[in-house]
Amino acid sequence: MTTMPAPTERPAPSPIPGDPHPVAELRSVSKTYYKPDGSVMVKALCEVDLTIPAGQFVAIMGASGSGKSTLMNILGCLDRPTGGEYLLDGTPAQELSDEALSSFRGKKIGFVFQAFNLIPQLTVEENVAVPLFYQDVPKHERLARARAKLELVELSDRIGHRPSELSGGQQQRVAIARALATDPVVLMADEPTGNLDSKTGEAILKLFESLHREGMTMIMVTHDDSIAERCERIVRLKDGLVDTDEMLRLRRD
Numbered sequence: 001m002t003t004m005p006a007p008t009e010r011p012a013p014s015p016i017p018g019d020p021h022p023v024a025e026l027r028s029v030s031k032t033y034y035k036p037d038g039s040v041m042v043k044a045l046c047e048v049d050l051t052i053p054a055g056q057f058v059a060i061m062g063a064s065g066s067g068k069s070t071l072m073n074i075l076g077c078l079d080r081p082t083g084g085e086y087l088l089d090g091t092p093a094q095e096l097s098d099e100a101l102s103s104f105r106g107k108k109i110g111f112v113f114q115a116f117n118l119i120p121q122l123t124v125e126e127n128v129a130v131p132l133f134y135q136d137v138p139k140h141e142r143l144a145r146a147r148a149k150l151e152l153v154e155l156s157d158r159i160g161h162r163p164s165e166l167s168g169g170q171q172q173r174v175a176i177a178r179a180l181a182t183d184p185v186v187l188m189a190d191e192p193t194g195n196l197d198s199k200t201g202e203a204i205l206k207l208f209e210s211l212h213r214e215g216m217t218m219i220m221v222t223h224d225d226s227i228a229e230r231c232e233r234i235v236r237l238k239d240g241l242v243d244t245d246e247m248l249r250l251r252r253d
């Protein structure tokens with residue numbers, strides 16, 4: 001196990017051809033919540049520097065209130081920093097309008113939530129196709145692409161079911177297929193196994209590991225050390241700062 005250099009010591013990105021380019025890059029990112037009178041309420045993130053290269057599998061850890069969700073919301077373009085810069089796949093998020101950012105997010109990022117967040121009235125296949133609707137993909141192609149992702153998560157035999165007819169693990173696999181529907185550059189997951197028993201959670205982690213082996217960049221919030229140790233890198237937050245940043249292993253070994 002090696003400890004990454006502190007942000008101030010980190011070398012400039014390598015110009016070597018073929019080196020993984022950063023998928024996500026936070027440059028001195030801060031997020032301060034203000035009271036209505038303009039005074040500071042909470043500094044949720046304080047000048048965070050974080051670079052996530054393509055293909056990396058990163059765990060975000062830290063105590064409750066340390067800033068994990070705030071960080072994920074910024075990485076996921078659901079929220080904007082109050083200071084610093086965020087580059088997603090090389091594009092500075094701050095230069096995009098809200099509408100452009102939302103469309104960019106839809107193309108670049110797949111989200112997996114603890115509570116699955118499937119639409120109960122839609123079938124499994126329709127749920128997976130939803131993100132493609134927002135990209136104006138024709139219906140026939142949407143459903144074909146949804147079926148291909150459902151095959152990947154081994155749920156081809158459940159395409160016509162409603163979410164309520166599935167187990168928790170199956171629902172999470174549908175949510176993963178949905179997150180992959182747009183072929184995003186990064187998959188972000190906030191406690192993806194938090195609502196699952198350990199055996200079902202294990203199946204989800206195995207799926208994540210196989211996606212990672214295929215080259216997917218993954219960022220996952222977890223409170224569980226044994227889950228974080230399956231990743232390549234663990235970033236621990238404390239009071240809105242990166243407390244430790246450890247590389248556990250090299251890519252996909």
Ligand SMILES: Nc1ncnc2c1ncn2[C@@H]1O[C@H](COP(=O)(O)OP(=O)(O)OP(=O)(O)O)[C@@H](O)[C@H]1O
Nearest residue numbers: 033041042044062063064065066067068069070071
């Ligand atoms: N909308 C908000 N307004 C004011 N303060 C906020 C807001 N959202 C978060 N905070 C504060 O920012 C800090 C970081 O919150 P955050 O939700 O990022 O923590 P977390 O690490 O995700 O915690 P948990 O493990 O409990 O989910 C906390 O002190 C929280 O109270």
Ligand SMILES: [Mg+2]
Nearest residue numbers: 065068069070
């Ligand atoms: Mg949180």
